[in-house]
Amino acid sequence: MHTSSQAGTVVVIGGALRAGSDAVWQRLVDEAGGPGAPIAVFPTAAYEPERIAEQIVAALARCGARPEVIPVAPHLAGVDLQARLHDPALIARVAASRAVFFSGGAQEYIVDTLQPQGQATPMLQAVQAVFAAGGVVAGTSAGAAVMSQWMFRDAMDNLAVLRGRWRAGQEYDRGLGLLPPGLLVDQHFLKRGRIGRMLPALQALGCRLGLGVDEDAAVVVRGSVLEVIGGSGAVLVDMGEATCDATLPAFNLRGARLSYLGAGDCHDLTSGVTTPASRKRCQPRIAPQESHFAPRLGSGRYFLDFLGDGCLREALVQLLDGPAARVGGLAFRADARPDEPQADIGFEFWLHRAPGLVGWRDGGAGGDDYTVLNARLDVMPVRVASPLFQPLGPGAAPVVQSAGPSTPP
Template identity: 50%
Template sequence: MRLRFWLVAWLTLGVMVCVQAAELPRQGLVMALGGSVRFDNQAVWTRFIQEAGGKGARIAIFATAAGNPDRSAQRLKRTLEHYGAVPEIIPVAPRLKGVDWKSLRDDPRLAERVATMDAVFFTGGAQALIVDTLQPDGQPSLMLQAIRKVHQRGGVVAGTSAGAAVMSAWMFRDAPNTLAVLKGQLREGQEIDRGLGFVGQELFIDQHFLRRGRIGRLLPMMHAKGYRWGLGIEEDSAALIWGSQIEVVGARGALLVDLSRAERDERLGPFNLRGARLSFLDRGDRHDLATGVTTPSAPKLAEQRIDPNAPDFKPYFDQEPFYPDILGDNVIVRAMVHLVDGRERELRGLAFNGSELRGLPPPKPVRAARADAPKPEELGFEFRLYVLPETLGYYTGAMGGEDYTVMRVGLDVMPVRMQVPLYQPWPAQKALSRKGAAPVPERLKGAQAARRNAG
């Protein structure tokens, strides 16, 4: 009798939980696009429309960040209409001519209309314009409150490039020089600033990531603001983020950075980091931040698992590459792929300012350096990637290329002193130059003369 009572009780409780779960609204979704997303990228746009509710979904367009808001908004409007949505341009943009955008931003009727939308989309441009417009002096405007309502009731908040940068609680405001950030130029209100925080406090987002080598600026930012997770989204790709779940769609992928075990030695002076972990999430891959579990796409699960620690591991790559520009276009992911599917247990690369090492004048330092610190033109960084016991990879050729997922590669970043100049002309070339066959470029003559005069 007692057993029957508890059985009925458990069944009743289970039914109540299921009913309550069914009545709860869907958790709001953030869709961060890495920038330069082609309008014919069906994987990204159809997924956005699907998550917003399918054909007929009402989408508010904010070209707030754009240099030419009307043109950017109209282009996006035509794209969304092509994929079946019903977009509406919200004219809240400082660079939109002939419009009182501040009055529109604070108009309760317009804010109420935005709050009823299925999704909101921020175009690219300058992310500073988004936060300064919608969050003046750090306070949410009436329009930003309306956008948050869309997200809170289960809608989609999306953005590309600058529109993706504002999704985390902190963002890069104006930091085009990745190496300058790596060398210490990381000032609040200038290189970095408060974002809108749609993905919470634990995840940092950056965009145009692999093409522009932004791993060099992501790591100092994450360490400075105490982030465990960083997600660098590549161009023509997007990451869907809801709760702790991440899914990548589009043409390429995203780099996931985990600093939970990373350490910095402040005694060294310049930025340094040991024990970071990198994963490359390709299109179709998922990751759960709460559990740390990565689930590769179905084609990869069906084709090839790569375990560089397995006794029967047979590496595909047999060379020992070195990467003189680790911040180059997609170089960090190429290095990760060679590591997980190659014979070497560690690979190294460098980050430095090549123009300085060719004799051009160095930039002015951001702040006074210590007496024993290297000169700005001498400071470089060594990136050491290495296999961990938990390192894994997956591969497939089923999607038309050589597509890899790489999970949990170790990374150390250490400052190094570069030789100045890093290289010199071959002696025979110098002789030819003296005879007039190979004249010295005009831009280098002044720097060379200065070195001679300095002894």
């Protein structure tokens, strides 16, 4: 069963919360009702469920909650998993909670345990009841990946997904369906360059919107409104105007819209209106199309690893506050095997200043904090030469047989 309308609140945490991230934990507790709020902790996705559950319980208790571990996880030793999933007393404890929290690990453990073959177990029905009653369902990393109707199951190779590796039950699967339909969520987004798998997934699944939450950040979703919290940010991808050329032999698109939202920024999925954090609204708006625009950044760069750590955010900021009307980069693999499918295919990404590109910058003590709205993105397949270059002079290093930095997992 998938929730067709959102009654409660979803908190999607991108993973790898840092030591000073109590603001995210505190917000979760506040959304659940404040001090004393009962929160059911599911370490289902974890490879070491006891240790991970202990860490989550400590963080929630530090912020005033009353957390309780629900011992339902494939990696719990000596546990009759089916009995736990149907235990009336355990189910009742979940149903009496004001919030449910899913740990990180492997998201397939969550859906395979709580929703085998797409059918909700009594335990998952209790989670859905908490949500339907206006409660909170939250998760970090793998626990965040399961929140939308569709989810990435085991699609760790961004470039392989770009090249067309996209199989039901392997790269993707059904999620828990707690987020609005048509919204696909992903995590570790900027750190791991996951725009590379988000775009073809949206195209293949027919989803219009993608929400990529970075590490050390979270997005609170209540109804149609998103709010970013934490130390980093999130990327919103809109495929509403995107097109592709079916005659090309590999993934391509033109006209996707990308926005980067930082902590405190809000976005309404229904109206499409973004409200920057108040500290940014106190600063001048950045609008490159206006005659008085003066770029703050110097000359930009072409990104030789567009899917590298943080490159997408840097490219968006460069587009907004730099001198160039477009910013580009490549995604391709240096260590591709000759027998690998489409081994010589890479992808060129170009961000453009489309009408409506606007942003804000807060240069506080923590460094430059940007909001970037409505950048246009085109992605085109390219053939990578092999070798990319030849050494000069006798005794030089061997010829490099394929080009570019490897794409992160």
